[in-house]
Amino acid sequence: MHQLVNLDLLSDLRGDLLSLEQLKNVPFDIKRVYCLTKLHADHPRGFHAHRQLQQLVICLSGRCRFVLDDGHQKQEVWLESACQGLLLGHSVWREMYDFSEDCVLLVLASDYYDEADYIRDYQEFLAATEIR
Amino acid sequence: MHQLVNLDLLSDLRGDLLSLEQLKNVPFDIKRVYCLTKLHADHPRGFHAHRQLQQLVICLSGRCRFVLDDGHQKQEVWLESACQGLLLGHSVWREMYDFSEDCVLLVLASDYYDEADYIRDYQEFLAATEIR
Numbered sequence: 509m510h511q512l513v514n515l516d517l518l519s520d521l522r523g524d525l526l527s528l529e530q531l532k533n534v535p536f537d538i539k540r541v542y543c544l545t546k547l548h549a550d551h552p553r554g555f556h557a558h559r560q561l562q563q564l565v566i567c568l569s570g571r572c573r574f575v576l577d578d579g580h581q582k583q584e585v586w587l588e589s590a591c592q593g594l595l596l597g598h599s600v601w602r603e604m605y606d607f608s609e610d611c612v613l614l615v616l617a618s619d620y621y622d623e624a625d626y627i628r629d630y631q632e633f634l635a636a637t638e639i640r
Numbered sequence: 641m642h643q644l645v646n647l648d649l650l651s652d653l654r655g656d657l658l659s660l661e662q663l664k665n666v667p668f669d670i671k672r673v674y675c676l677t678k679l680h681a682d683h684p685r686g687f688h689a690h691r692q693l694q695q696l697v698i699c700l701s702g703r704c705r706f707v708l709d710d711g712h713q714k715q716e717v718w719l720e721s722a723c724q725g726l727l728l729g730h731s732v733w734r735e736m737y738d739f740s741e742d743c744v745l746l747v748l749a750s751d752y753y754d755e756a757d758y759i760r761d762y763q764e765f766l767a768a769t770e771i772r
Contacts, residue, residue, distance in 0.1 A: 521680070521683055522679065522683040522685050523676055523677060523678040523680060523685070523739075524676070524677045524678045525674060525675070526674060527672065527674045528672065528673045528674065528675075529671065529672045529753065530670070530671050530672070532752070534673075539661065539670070540662070541659075541660045541666075541670060541746075542658060542659045542660065543657070543658045543698075543722065543746065544655055544656070544657055545655060545656045545658070545700055545722055546651075546655040547655040548653070548654065548655060551654040552654075553655075566675075568675055568677055568744050568746075569677060590675065590677055607655075610701070612700050612701050612744050614675065614746065616673060620664070621661065
């Protein structure tokens with residue numbers, strides 16, 4: 509359903525550098541990058557799955573809680589370090605909660621934004637996971 | 641030498657979303673993404689130019705000051721908003737200063753890391769700009 513991957517940080521007195529390269533430590537071509545900032549603890553996000561998209565999610569600052577659901581079971585993951593990447597395949601319903609005030613989320617995606625790739629209705633998602 | 645580009649944020653009650661897509665609002669293929677965090681005001685970074693690399697730099701949180709130099713003149717740019725991207729072509733000497741404690745820098749790059757593409761000696765950089 510998901511995979512937590514360790515990411516190497518280049519750290520020295522100047523700070524931390526996280527390097528992400530397509531088809532190297534990112535297992536797909538990076539076509540889109542998006543960032544979530546100014547998040548609110550009381551405004552969860554997500555509530556969708558993707559038909560095909562692969563994504564790598566990294567919490568660059570602060571922390572937040574993911575609830576992941578493959579239609580059969582749910583798992584909870586806290587992201588709170590830039591050296592941890594959350595690899596999300598398709599067909600995973602994701603919900604994000606409990607953003608810290610300083611939370612900055614970076615997401616690398618394997619394709620362009622395409623509304624047709626989203627499943628935003630949970631019952632439709634469950635039906636799709638049964639067909640697979 | 642550089643170009644400041646306006647980037648649209650999708651903002652609502654849940655926060656801000658910045659979407660960057662290759663060959664759309666990013667004028668090159670995104671092969672590498674790197675992030676700078678835990679920066680220190682008294683530890684500047686950069687001090688190099690690139691022979692070929694193109695980069696788009698965005699300050700996702702906090703602020704910092706860039707000093708850019710094409711070998712003929714220097715310019716200073718403050719980055720302090722996720723809706724502003726700094727597009728850096730090749731052959732620009734860049735130095736970064738005055739990072740706020742919460743500064744998070746995101747850089748999209750047109751190619752993989754390649755030490756041979758770096759010019760780390762300022763005199764060599766000046767010589768290279770005269771040849772061009």
